[in-house]
Amino acid sequence: MILTLEWDALLIARILAKAVTYYACLAAIGTVLFRVLHKAAAHEQKRFLCTWLRMSAVVALAATASAWALDVQWLFGDLMAVLQDRAMLAVSLQSDFGNAVLIRALGLLLLLWPGWNRTGHLIQFGGALLVLFSFTLVGHTVKEPRYLMGAGILIHLAALAYWIGGLAPIFRAPRIMGAQQGGRLVEGFGRNAVIAVGAAVVTGSLLIWGITGRFLLPTTSAYENFLVLKLLAFSGVMLLAGLNKLVLTPRLVEGQSKAARSLRISIVFEASIIAFVLFAIAAATTVGWP
Template identity: 35%
Template sequence: MIWPSVLAGMDAWTLSMVLAAGAFYASSLVATGGVLFRLALPWQPGRVGLRRSVVAAAWLALALLLLQWPLQAGFLGGSTLAAALDPMLLGVIFDSAQGTRMMLAASGLLLLHGVLIDSGRMRYLGFALSVTGVVLVLLAFTQVGHTTDEPRWLLAGLLLVHLAAVAFWVGALLPLYRMAGQAIPRQVVARVLVVFGQVASVTVGLLVAAAVGLSWLLLGGVAPLLETDYGQTLLLKILLVLLLLALAALNKWRLVPAFERGEPGADRRLRRSILGEGLLVLLILFVTALMTTTTSPNG
């Protein structure tokens, strides 16, 4: 197995880069996904809490984005603290595609604060700002990594579809978890859950289709899945995604109907399952960070 060699060869600096990247993925997807979830279900209860979560996640993502800058400079200069603070190396990173990514992501994360504008005619301005923020953050992910190879526009397009679907799912978990445990009329929460399940059915299809297309274009076949570090890490990610899909199916077909019927303990079981989804998502995002930081589809 190649997997142990990937982990064994990782030093503390690389591990820090992986952890920072994974945490950035999670916080930025929570922020952008919260906006998408709010747009898809504008009548949902708990909108104030959702807006606060979007803003908090956006600020965390900004902090992690800034942390990645010296980490990348330090890696470029031999994984030392002196290199991480070297103005020349910081400038090299900023002038590269990483700098473009940082500017796009930072601008988008700041524009997500438009969700706070939610009264009168100004809410349309808030809508425009927050949606623009989502687009910029998702575009930032296409500036670096393996999707910059040819055919670039096809790879970038598939990644954007994939990320938008993932963001919607990730951004929905926290508000759904809260609603299932709050003193909100059960029929209202059940309606949110049912509508989310209907929208998620479409987004999951897009997510899987885009992921298959990306994997095929990057790897060029099935053999690299077994023979390369990138392929084996991708296989682990696929297994985790299958577990996540199984848990989501359990929610849709068993736990949500039980909650809707008002069965005793259904709310607790549903919240535990949503929490399990969240933990699996975090694990998938950190495996993704490991895959994009330490491996390549070409080797």
């Protein structure tokens, strides 16, 4: 259905806004999780992580607002009329998607809280939880058993967010922290990332079971097959990337320049794969499948 669909400007804009929302939200959440799990390394890159968190949150806010506005335009045909009519505006914001947008926006605003101290970190952590929670209000997680599906998507997205949030500081680590400290950080991140992939696979499988009633191919529709293939392909790539980091660690500690270069290439590859998968998910959830 996606290949035969007439791709107009509004549809493309809706998909792009949703994909950017996914990536920027997960990057912001992941930055908070990285700071929690790697305190010493986070302190070494304090200024960069503050800037990265704020930039991710701002982009996520803009993309979230754009996604809402574009969906309103698609549903009602006139965004300005909705903005000028309180009743129509209330209808658009009281839907599941509207509630998700409001909660997500609140969480993102909390992520912009200034200060590198305990209070600021707690507020930002609460914001990250709100952003995560907002994703349980829409999509397949509203199906029964809703609490189980919601918990599954929370763990699934948290694992993915940790990976995405760690890519930027890991990319800079050998240059900023030195060979030994950078190597230890890459090793610790690689170990945690393998666990995160495992958590993503388990929860992803449970979510697919909740949606389709089965774990394995073939399922009853192209969309369900897409979910399974997406999980398998993405998990395989991420697992290999995590193992690659563990292999690179001894070479990084020894100060081999080629190891640092290989690490940067690996991170660029991972970021590209993640962006492609999130775009594919955005397209599939926007246009639907037969």
